[in-house]
Amino acid sequence: MFRPVPSEVDFTVLEADELARWREHRVFERSVELRAGAEPWVFYEGPPTANGRPGLHHVWARVYKDLFCRYRTMRGYAVPRKAGWDTHGLPVEVEVEKQLGITDKRQIEEEVGIAEFTRLCRESVRNYVDEWKGLTERIGYWIDIDSAYWTLSPEYIESVWWNLKCLWDQGLLYEDIKVVPYCPRCGTPLSSHELGQPDVYLEVVDESAYVLFPLLDGGEAAERLRALLDRDSLRGLSLMAWTTTPWTLLSNTGAAVGPELDYAVVGNAIVAADLVEQVFGEGTVVDRRVAGRDLVGLRYERPFDDVQPSPGSASGEGWRVVAGAFVEADEGTGIVHLAPAFGEIDRQVGRENGLPTLNPVGPDGRFTAEVPWLAGQGVRDTNGTVNDRLEASGRLFQRFDYIHPYPHCWRCGTPLIYWGKPSWYIRTSDRKAELVAQNQTIGWHPEHIRDGRMGEWLANNVDWALSRDRFWGTPLPIWRCDKGHVHCVGSLAELSELAGHDVSGVDPHRPDIDAVTFPCAECAGAAGVNIGGDDDSTMRRVEPVIDAWFDSGSMPSAQWGYPLTPGSEGSFVYPADFICEAIDQTRGWFYSLLAVNTLVRGSTPYRNVLCLGHIVDADGRKMSKSIGNVIDPWEILSTRGADPLRWWMFSQGSPWTPTRVSFEVIDAAMRDSLLTLWNTFSFFTTYASLNGFDPADPSIPAPDDRSVLDRWMRSRLYATVEAATVALDDYEPFPAATAIARLIDDASNWYVRRSRRRFWRTDPDADPVDSLGAQATLHEVLVVVAGLLAPLCPFLADRMWRDLTGAADADSVHLADWPARQPGALDPGLEEGMALARRLSSLGRAARAEAGMKVRQPLARALVYLPPGSPTPPAGVVEDELNVDRVEATGELGDVLAYELVPNFKLLGPRLGSRVQQVRAAMSSVDGMAAAADLAEGRPVVVDVDGGPIELSGDEVELRVRAQAGFAVSRDGAEVVALDLALDDDLRRRGLAREVIRHVQDLRKATGLEVSDWIHLHLVGLDDLRPLIDTVAREVLARSITTTPPHEAGEGTTLELEDGESVRAVTIWVVKA
DSSP: OOOOOOSOOOHHHHHHHHHHHHHHTTHHHHHHHHTTTSOBOOBOOOOOBOSSOOOHHHHHHHHHHHHHHHHHHHTTOBOOOEEEEBOOSHHHHHHHHHHHTOOSHHHIIIIIOHHHHHHHHHHHHHHHHHHHHHHHHHTTOOOEEEEEEETTSHHHHHHHHHHHHHHHHTTOEEEEEEEEEEETTTTEEOOTTGGGSTTOEEEEEEEEEEEEEEBOOOSHHHHHHHHHHTOSOOTTOEEEEEESOGGGGGGOOEEEEOTTSEEEEETTEEEEGGGHHHHHOTTOOOOEEEEGGGTTTOBBOOSOOOOOOOTTSOOSOOSEEEEOTTOOSSSTTSEEEEOTTSOHHHHHHHHHHTOOOOOOBOTTSBBOTTSTTTTTSBGGGOHHHHHHHHHHTTOEEEEEEEEEEEEBOTTTOOBOEEEEEEEEEEOGGGGHHHHHHHHTTSEEESGGGTTTHHHHHHHTOOOEEOEESSSSSOBOOEEEOTTOOEEEOOOHHHHHHHHTSOOTTSOSSTTGGGGOOEEOHHHHHHHTSOOOTTSTTEEEEOSOEEOHHHHHHTHHHHTTTTTTSTTGGGTOOOSBSBEEEEGGGGTTHHHHHHHHHHHHHSSOSBSEEEEEOOEEOTTSOBOOTTTTOOOOHHHHHHHTOHHHHHHHHHHSSOTTSOEEOOHHHHHHHIIIIIIHHHHHHHHHHHHHHHHTOOTTOTTSOOGGGSOHHHHHHHHHHHHHHHHHHHHHHTTOHHHHHHHHHHHHHHIIIIIIHHHGGGGOTTOTTOOHHHHHHHHHHHHHHHHHHHHHHTTTSHHHHHHHHHHHHTOOTTOOGGGSOOOOOOGGGOOHHHHHHHHHHHHHHHHHHHHHHHHTOOTTSOEEEEEEEOOTTOOOOOTTHHHHHHTEEEEEEOSOGGGTEEEEEEEOHHHHHHHHGGGHHHHHHHHTTSOHHHHHHHHHTTOOEEEEETTEEEEEOGGGEEEEEEEOTTEEEEEETTEEEEEEOOOOHHHHHHHHHHHHHHHHHHHHHHTTOOTTOOEEEEEESOGGGGGGHHHHHHHHTEEEEESSOOTTOOOOEEEEEEETTEEEEEEEEEEEO
16 A cells, blocks of 8 residues: 655655646636635735745745645635736836946936836736735735736725715815925935835935024014113124035925923024033023023024025025924934924924925936025035035034935835825824724734834824825826815716716826816816816826725725625635735834725724734845845755755744744755654655555554553644644744644654564564554654644655555645544553653763763663652663663662862952961861752751851852762753663673674675665674574574674674674675575
8 A cells, every 4th residue: 555655855856747747637726616715714815026936035925825825724614816017116217227328317208208108018027927926826825816816906996086086075185285205316305114124224324414504683582682681782693503414404494492401502603501501512601591492582593594495485584593392402403403304203293383495406306506606516515515515604503414314216226205295095083093903903913013113103194195206106096276276086987977978998197098188077067067178177197106005905805806806706815814924014014004094994804913024144144135145945955855944934933023034044944853753754665565565454452452652642642733833823933833843753763663574574573463552653644744734844745645645646634634633542651651762861871971881781780860749651661762771760869970069269269368268178077968959958068167167158168069989970950861881791792793783784784775675794703692693683684693604605794893892894795585
């Protein structure tokens, strides 16, 4: 029934075979069909952006998703999983720009054209999707790619429009002029959650400046300050502000002070009192102090007068001191320069106080002709020039380089600016409390994300900057006429009705959708006639597209085209039971999902989230092409295979911690578990084939009638099933993998090693019933392990399962159920006893190693000391492992151990001074065993010296332990094993026999003999081994053993074997029988 499996395995070859078989027999599709109608377990695929080749971090996320989808399928749930592709937005546009050599947004419109550019974007994502498909299949990620959703499809876009229309109807979608993070290269604003993406904030060096704002004398505020300072005039007195963006001083229209802060006059400058020494140095003398509220209302000279107020800005008088509760005295000067065009707080304070807005910067991030001496220069390149002008005018107190984190575009890497412009927003801040409450219902893994990273993000929520001034994305479905009337469209059907003709076939992307217009109903109502054509009453779509994160946040409904696509009601399932992505998606997809669906549907879109940490290189550095430390996943897959990579990912540690990757750690994980398992699998199939083992043999003993080792192995097996089930139910893959790895080690390095002889049906001393029990037990272990491994290592698990069960090619472990719990097999007491036996065996081997005594040399006895209440080791196990004739329990450690007390001079010296040497001498007469007992009970050791007894605490003495003569001792806590090293002639002969057996077995392998081949053994130089001939013959499958060379003797193998204190030369011939 069983075919022998080779002892070595190439996972890349095995996986290619399994992939071909899965395709041929539609195993994935059948696994879904098999569970149709069962209780659903809903999974949402976070759509990867198809803007480049997938990397190792993408494999990281995809195999964790696959693990839990496979696991829940095996648990009997219906787990349909639909793939998806995020195809819009800056990531795709920037990739196409690179291909075209474009460096400026204007080139797209002027040189390429919007239609051609969006066509190239569509083509680009389709090309990259093919690469994603190949990797997805190769790593064994089972997901329905053929029916994948694409965010560029008309059905998807319509569903997104429907969500936006819901927000519009709730009054949550609005346009406003705000200062937003803006990429001058891409020419578009970004949202706050995009600034939360990895590697957005990078260290930069900016030339900062302490700037003087000379005060003017006019007005009540000036009169009040003159009185407080007892001055006739404020001329010559200046406010001092600090800025890291001197270029924004061109747009300064105000200065903010903390009304409750104290300010100091130092010479001719005013700064916050708490910052005087930071600005001027230690020992600076303060002339006068004033309260911040006494500075409010003061007017000062403009730092520059090149720029005029922007149209529509506040008409109040600028260059005034205003109160700002946000101003603190922790850095700078406690006086904040305000440029309402380039700071959101500045804009809000400016609006509240009527400060004008000056904006001499264009959409390309360069100064306009309004500032001739800076025109055409990128604003961040002008700090030095601006400071030069300030210095020349006497308004620069100090300039210096300042290193600080600064936001960059998350897609192109350009430093952002904060720029005031009209944009469309979602009023998420109005529903902040609801977002926070929904977050509390989610099962976060790890749990601290709920109130930490995600909770804090939601608590500081700001309105979502939705619009993007770009080309490739879901068009913002808002139409506006020249008179300012607006209409939000929720579907192509609605747009067709408004336009008066069918637009369902129009590509809902720019530029096609921009060409669809319709008459303004409000204008028509006001005029009392139906107005159309190209006059000012025609509704035209506003130019922006939307943030691609809103696309992905809409996927629960949009992946089905819900609710507009016919039949989508039957497919739409909500919420997800599980989603999984990297931890930075708390600022990305996790947030967009929660925000969109809480606002549209009033509930969280997911119940459980697994947050993955980042993969770094072996030195803990982020992988980067510039560093040259990127590992191509295909290099791993083509040389190691998918299962070794998957197993390493699941078994290396908690998935939410940063994970160091290298070929070496993958090889170690493969070697320690997967190859060990394969060797056990090969061992079983080899002997099952030789023995003709049949798992259905009625003579196989019942589990309870099998040996203690079999019962222990089954208890370990089903304890592992329990542990893995509990862990995976709780979305904890690492404990599950750890439990499976321990089981594999127990099975191979303990059970099989200790049971090896039981598989030799050719052994005349073998008990055939016991042999059947061993084979049945190992078969059961391997079948169940294949089931446990199926979600983690699907290729290896399927190959093993089919070989072990005799299944047809069309069958698969992935169509089977998850291994069932068997409480009746559990025997905790037996497991504890065996665990103790293994610990004692380990201690005994350590004692042998320390004494230089080989394990093959039998010893007469081992003495074991155990604390009260210890479990009982199974009989004979420790004796076999330690190769001793008997194990004796002892309650007197003095029989095998000697204790020596040594003073801790570091502690005793300061306390006892010169008497330390007396204490040292007195310790030699202390009963070491009694002292050890006293210290174990927390009592002091008492020594007698001149001047009386001295008590010594456990910290003041060191208790050294050594073996008594003739013993080798090892201990761990209260558990002690002592080996009696005395050897007699019988023990020496038996040790020599074991040496011979080992070398003969090595020769069998070296000559290519099969494990079942019988031999004739010739030994020269070992006449005194005759009493042990039968033992040697049984171990090496020898039909005969002679002490003379064979008749046609070639050159034998001569060995030098230790025989007690001497060395004996032995020549061996192995001849196949």
